[in-house]
Amino acid sequence: MSEHKHEPVPYRTFILIWIALLALTAITIAVSRVHLGPLNVWVALGVATLKSSLVLFFFMHLKQETRLFRLGLLVLLVILAIFIGMTFIDTLYR
Amino acid sequence: MNPLTNPTAQGVDAVLIYIFGVSLLLLLGITVATIYFVIKYRRSKYPEPTSEAHGSLWLEAVWTLLPTLIVLTMFWYGWTHYLGLRDVPAGAFEVKANGRMWSWQFQYENGRTSNKLYVPTGKPIKVKLTSSDVIHSFFMPGFRIKRDAVPGMESYVWFQAPETGSYDIFCAEYCGTGHADMITTAEVLSAEDFERWYEKSAAATGVARGRELLEEHGCLGCHSFDGSNSIAPTFGKLKGLEREISHEGLEQKIIVDAEYLRRAIRAPGADLVEDFPPIMPAYGDEISETDLDEIINYLLEGESKPLIDGNKLIEENGCLGCHSTDGSKLIGPSFKGLGGRSSEVKRDGQELKLKVGADYLRRAIRNPGHEIVADYPAIMPAYDHLSDEEIEAIVEELLKK
Amino acid sequence: MSIEHRDDTGDRFGMWLFLYTEVILFSGLFILYAVSLSRFPGDFAQGSHQLNIYLGSINTIVLLTSSLTIALAVSAIQMNRIRQCLTLCGVTVVLALVFLVNKYFEWSAEISHGIYPGSQHLAEMGAGVSAFFNLYYFTAGLHGLHVLIGGSLIGVVAVLTARGKITSERYTLLENSALFWHLVDLVWIFLFPLYYLIL
Amino acid sequence: MSESTTYTGFWQESPRPGILGWLLSTDHKRIGIMYLCCITTMFIVGACLGLALRLELIAPGVTVMTPQTYNATFTVHGIIMIFMFLIPSIPAAFGNLLLPIQIGARDVSFPKLNLISWYCYVIGAILAMFAIFGGGGAPDTGWTFYVPFSTQTSTNVSLVAFAAFMLGFSSILTGINFVTTVHRLRCKGLTWGRLPLFVWTLYATAWVQVLATPMIGITLVLIILERTFGAGLFDAARGGDPILFQHLFWIYSHPAVYIMILPGMGVISEVIPTFARKPLFGYWAMALSSLAIAFAGSLVWGHHMYASGMSDFAILIFSFLTFIVAIPSAIKVFNWVSTLYKGSIELAPPMLFALAFIFNFAIGGLGGLALGAAASDIHLHDTTFVVGHFHYVMFGGGGFALFAALHYWLPKFTGRMYRHKPAVISWALLFVGFNITYMAMQAVGIMGMPRRYYDYLPQFHTLNLISTIGSWILAVGLIIMFVNLWQGARKGRPVGKNPWGAATLEWTIPSPPPIENFGAEDPVVTKGPYEFKGVVADEY
Ligand code: HEA
Numbered sequence A: 001m002s003e004h005k006h007e008p009v010p011y012r013t014f015i016l017i018w019i020a021l022l023a024l025t026a027i028t029i030a031v032s033r034v035h036l037g038p039l040n041v042w043v044a045l046g047v048a049t050l051k052s053s054l055v056l057f058f059f060m061h062l063k064q065e066t067r068l069f070r071l072g073l074l075v076l077l078v079i080l081a082i083f084i085g086m087t088f089i090d091t092l093y094r
Numbered sequence B: 001m002n003p004l005t006n007p008t009a010q011g012v013d014a015v016l017i018y019i020f021g022v023s024l025l026l027l028l029g030i031t032v033a034t035i036y037f038v039i040k041y042r043r044s045k046y047p048e049p050t051s052e053a054h055g056s057l058w059l060e061a062v063w064t065l066l067p068t069l070i071v072l073t074m075f076w077y078g079w080t081h082y083l084g085l086r087d088v089p090a091g092a093f094e095v096k097a098n099g100r101m102w103s104w105q106f107q108y109e110n111g112r113t114s115n116k117l118y119v120p121t122g123k124p125i126k127v128k129l130t131s132s133d134v135i136h137s138f139f140m141p142g143f144r145i146k147r148d149a150v151p152g153m154e155s156y157v158w159f160q161a162p163e164t165g166s167y168d169i170f171c172a173e174y175c176g177t178g179h180a181d182m183i184t185t186a187e188v189l190s191a192e193d194f195e196r197w198y199e200k201s202a203a204a205t206g207v208a209r210g211r212e213l214l215e216e217h218g219c220l221g222c223h224s225f226d227g228s229n230s231i232a233p234t235f236g237k238l239k240g241l242e243r244e245i246s247h248e249g250l251e252q253k254i255i256v257d258a259e260y261l262r263r264a265i266r267a268p269g270a271d272l273v274e275d276f277p278p279i280m281p282a283y284g285d286e287i288s289e290t291d292l293d294e295i296i297n298y299l300l301e302g303e304s305k306p307l308i309d310g311n312k313l314i315e316e317n318g319c320l321g322c323h324s325t326d327g328s329k330l331i332g333p334s335f336k337g338l339g340g341r342s343s344e345v346k347r348d349g350q351e352l353k354l355k356v357g358a359d360y361l362r363r364a365i366r367n368p369g370h371e372i373v374a375d376y377p378a379i380m381p382a383y384d385h386l387s388d389e390e391i392e393a394i395v396e397e398l399l400k401k
Numbered sequence C: 001m002s003i004e005h006r007d008d009t010g011d012r013f014g015m016w017l018f019l020y021t022e023v024i025l026f027s028g029l030f031i032l033y034a035v036s037l038s039r040f041p042g043d044f045a046q047g048s049h050q051l052n053i054y055l056g057s058i059n060t061i062v063l064l065t066s067s068l069t070i071a072l073a074v075s076a077i078q079m080n081r082i083r084q085c086l087t088l089c090g091v092t093v094v095l096a097l098v099f100l101v102n103k104y105f106e107w108s109a110e111i112s113h114g115i116y117p118g119s120q121h122l123a124e125m126g127a128g129v130s131a132f133f134n135l136y137y138f139t140a141g142l143h144g145l146h147v148l149i150g151g152s153l154i155g156v157v158a159v160l161t162a163r164g165k166i167t168s169e170r171y172t173l174l175e176n177s178a179l180f181w182h183l184v185d186l187v188w189i190f191l192f193p194l195y196y197l198i199l
Numbered sequence D: 001m002s003e004s005t006t007y008t009g010f011w012q013e014s015p016r017p018g019i020l021g022w023l024l025s026t027d028h029k030r031i032g033i034m035y036l037c038c039i040t041t042m043f044i045v046g047a048c049l050g051l052a053l054r055l056e057l058i059a060p061g062v063t064v065m066t067p068q069t070y071n072a073t074f075t076v077h078g079i080i081m082i083f084m085f086l087i088p089s090i091p092a093a094f095g096n097l098l099l100p101i102q103i104g105a106r107d108v109s110f111p112k113l114n115l116i117s118w119y120c121y122v123i124g125a126i127l128a129m130f131a132i133f134g135g136g137g138a139p140d141t142g143w144t145f146y147v148p149f150s151t152q153t154s155t156n157v158s159l160v161a162f163a164a165f166m167l168g169f170s171s172i173l174t175g176i177n178f179v180t181t182v183h184r185l186r187c188k189g190l191t192w193g194r195l196p197l198f199v200w201t202l203y204a205t206a207w208v209q210v211l212a213t214p215m216i217g218i219t220l221v222l223i224i225l226e227r228t229f230g231a232g233l234f235d236a237a238r239g240g241d242p243i244l245f246q247h248l249f250w251i252y253s254h255p256a257v258y259i260m261i262l263p264g265m266g267v268i269s270e271v272i273p274t275f276a277r278k279p280l281f282g283y284w285a286m287a288l289s290s291l292a293i294a295f296a297g298s299l300v301w302g303h304h305m306y307a308s309g310m311s312d313f314a315i316l317i318f319s320f321l322t323f324i325v326a327i328p329s330a331i332k333v334f335n336w337v338s339t340l341y342k343g344s345i346e347l348a349p350p351m352l353f354a355l356a357f358i359f360n361f362a363i364g365g366l367g368g369l370a371l372g373a374a375a376s377d378i379h380l381h382d383t384t385f386v387v388g389h390f391h392y393v394m395f396g397g398g399g400f401a402l403f404a405a406l407h408y409w410l411p412k413f414t415g416r417m418y419r420h421k422p423a424v425i426s427w428a429l430l431f432v433g434f435n436i437t438y439m440a441m442q443a444v445g446i447m448g449m450p451r452r453y454y455d456y457l458p459q460f461h462t463l464n465l466i467s468t469i470g471s472w473i474l475a476v477g478l479i480i481m482f483v484n485l486w487q488g489a490r491k492g493r494p495v496g497k498n499p500w501g502a503a504t505l506e507w508t509i510p511s512p513p514p515i516e517n518f519g520a521e522d523p524v525v526t527k528g529p530y531e532f533k534g535v536v537a538d539e540y
């Protein structure tokens, strides 16, 4: 049971991440004004994924945690993909 | 069960037999091995184990691969035969089946509707399924087909009956109180019989139009004529009845009349009969104005002759195959002069003489084995699938003969 | 009891597991959303037009900022800057309230237009639009509930910090509440484009 | 042994005296015992309802209850048996009792959360009882809550859905606790390769609890919202889709069946080596197949929907994956049987139940194959064959595993041994009664009798009658078993540390275990869980 203590993250890093998040928000709003058809949704989701990884890895300290935490997240994402994907196997081909 | 010479049942049965067969072998193998080991290596004989094996890669590989192969064959076999259930042969005869609480209504291409599914032999039949309230499921065990009828969606099943006969249709998706009573039959007729039935106009069936409409629209799934109020108020003696209803939450008393009945059918939510749940669907376009008048008229006035045609039932149920109406002795006693006749019967091994009356006839149809008429074999089937009303109608006719 | 066991990593791991369950909880609604979107793309765009993009964007900024402040609060406690930590927690709670007030105005405006689950107006706008707004209300409602819970949690943690129960030696509770708050933010990061920006 | 007759371990040692010492206890053993009591109560209630169902089906037509009562009865029977009995049974009761001890820990990672989880369970159970017996109409939707029926019926569906939500929450908290505990609190020397199989299966189960249960949570919440607001989430006319509800429901409820069976498989994997005195055959295959079942189990939910109107392509995929899940189960069965080979086998009561488990589970699981194949499922779906299938796996599997666990570990936790002869008699009655009841049920299902029918056509009568008679034999067996266990726990002969000669950690500490399990010194593990060399059984 090894104790794993985090170094405090400097304020500066967090503020930079915050600025990046705001910038991405601006981008996603701007892109949504351009008509790209179904691509709009994918762009929006892509940006959202980018934003959420910033939050996960920095704000939520995932970067500092052990491998176990990242493995857990991976399991979650795989399961999530299965749940959504396999539902579409039905609805798309009905 | 019915003889299985129809294509859908043959396909499904092949899969069932394959899977059950392989399963039985596997089960047998496992059970025999277990029992053998348990007896052979019992502790009284072997106080210590004679092996310390932790495993064997080779064996593990075998019993990973073996089941994999077995299940893959099962999967493939099951899937290909499933496709057979989905591919409707060309030129199929189409019927619509609408499920609702708690009856099926079948609609044919010429507009004819019925509660039983009438189809010709030898022709593929495509049944298109819809539902007007909750999910039901159209299940014909004799043909191994089943499919849900989902509100807002259309699906289908197909089957083909090589022989005439009557086949059960169940509702297999739970749909409320009357789920188990959502049973009907598919009547497979010869091509000529079917043609005759198909062309016959609805009026010629001998049943009042109003009554027929009530059946077709499934009203009798919830309402009865016999005074029982289990799910919905009974239709017995509606005319002039005083009703406590709640109208927009307010309770009031009204007298049942045509105006009220019209509202109760078109907009059942507006006036709710006390103590009943608000589950009755609103009937809009599917009942035309004229039909509605027929229904209301029937509900208020009823009809003078028996609701059900006893003679027709006697014919339909094959009674005349064994009984004559002209006094001649066939397999069973003749119907002629039945009412008031006295008859020698054997009950519980004891012989007695009794007078034929309604009570006796009811027993004789429901439970023929109970009393056997002297000199006749105990072969009459029990007609316990007939409803009370039907039995009554038959008895009434028999007593007249 | 006798020997106290302490396992901060374990506590954090437990919290992450809990967050996974939250993600799955929301994913149920996202599945419904995704299927409906693929079925009625046009109607969804039409529904999305009727949402107020300004209020939505403001709320996005509010939540992102609150995520920053609570992250900073964790750094502050690690560096034993209790006062700063308390201020940052306070700001986070205030931002949570701002979010909710904002949402309140947004919803009242929509409801006054006759748009709410089961309304007559919705039914007239057609199946796809109905589906859009039903999902919008239920998803945003569930998210709002989480904002409420997260905000309260941070309030409680701030009180504990002020009382000296949470220190630079022992701050897992603050860290875990912060994790919960970030999850609330994460959900919104997806919710916002999916409901406000589909055009 | 004279001290051990008065020694009572965690039953007496407690920071708080009396009933509060239980209700506020964070000791995993006390919580486990509290779970066990609740679960047994729920089982008895549910079982009596099951008996009533069989009584109604003794003959066609209405026999002992009205159609509406029948519908409510099977709904309540299913809800109780699944959410209140089988899902928490082995994980929450025996998992709590044993998991920390088997990994050499003092308690679970979050003892307080553990107690909260128990309270969630109790609140959920009380709410459910209230919804069922508190007037207003017991729910009549079936345990599957299919829309649109469940949003239309006027019975207490919302309340029971909320109750199930609470029960799900309880299950989630237990899952979080167990995953963390297994990762963080294993004692020195207890590597992953030395974990008892029971721990492995609990670990796999806990992941399923964490990742699948929230889905039923949101599904139930949607039913409640739909019933309150009437928004039309699943109404086709308003953009909804009733089949989508079935997806959400089964996304949880199929993995849930593995929550029910995996820990049971773990129990069997403990019992069989002990009574064969031989290491479990294929340890890693057994451990990994548990994880494989847990993972693959989340891929196959669509096999409940072949007849629902789902796309044919989805049926192809789901049917294929369903067969894939059967493989790890098959591996387990083969490994259990080969553990017996060249062992030294003692047919003690736990072993008898374990062997019965293998037989019943094999029948149930092989029946599952007939359901997994698309063509045959079309015929068998929603017939009593399905009912037979899941009683075979849930009762014949999960239930019998629980009975094995009771006979195996109760002496550990009560410090007393039940009588063996009545135990064997009850086992025989249960085994025979069980197979009569459900074999007949499966047969009548193959003939085509739909499930959830209070009434049936005459051709189904004989088999239903046989099934009902079987259920009475079953009832007698159950009563004998419970009475025997109860008497054993109260006044049976005291047992020592290790009556069965087993090799896992719980058998190295006194019976019943003391409050912090291992005293001042944490244990150090130096060998695998099934190395019986040098382990001596205490006399009992
Ligand atoms: C403990 C619970 C449990 C378990 C473990 C299982 C296990 C399995 N189940 Fe079952 N199932 C239920 C509980 C369970 N089920 C419930 C509750 C329902 C109904 C819900 C409802 O509608 O109310 C249901 C319904 C159900 C259906 C839907 C039926 C329908 O409604 O149409 C299907 C279809 O595929 C299915 C399949 C399977 C399969 C393939 C397995 C497999 O995991 C089985 C694997 C096991 C074996 C294969 C046997 C052991 C191995 C051998 C003997 C070795 C030899 C084997 C091979 C060579 C393969 N189950």
Ligand code: HEA
Pocket: D044, D046, D047, D048, D050, D051, D053, D054, D057, D074, D075, D077, D078, D079, D081, D082, D085, D086, D141, D142, D143, D144, D387, D391, D394, D395, D399, D437, D451, D452, D453, D454, D471, D472, D474, D475, D476, D478, D479, D482
């Ligand atoms: C763990 C799960 C579990 C268990 C153990 C059981 C146990 C039993 N079930 Fe259960 N059953 C389900 C889970 C379970 N069931 C589920 C999920 C459904 C589906 C519901 C739905 O469709 O929605 C179902 C449905 C179901 C049906 C189908 C209803 C229908 O579709 O029409 C039937 C019918 O016979 C039935 C019967 C029984 C019987 C006879 C038992 C017997 O094994 C019970 C044996 C017990 C006894 C006979 C009583 C013994 C008495 C005591 C222990 C009292 C002792 C008391 C003292 C000493 C004080 N069950």
Ligand code: CUA
Pocket: B099, B100, B101, B102, B135, B136, B137, B171, B172, B173, B174, B175, B176, B178, B179, B180, B182
């Ligand atoms: Cu209709 Cu069941």
Ligand SMILES: [Cu+2]
Pocket: D253, D254, D257, D300, D301, D303, D304
């Ligand atoms: Cu399943």
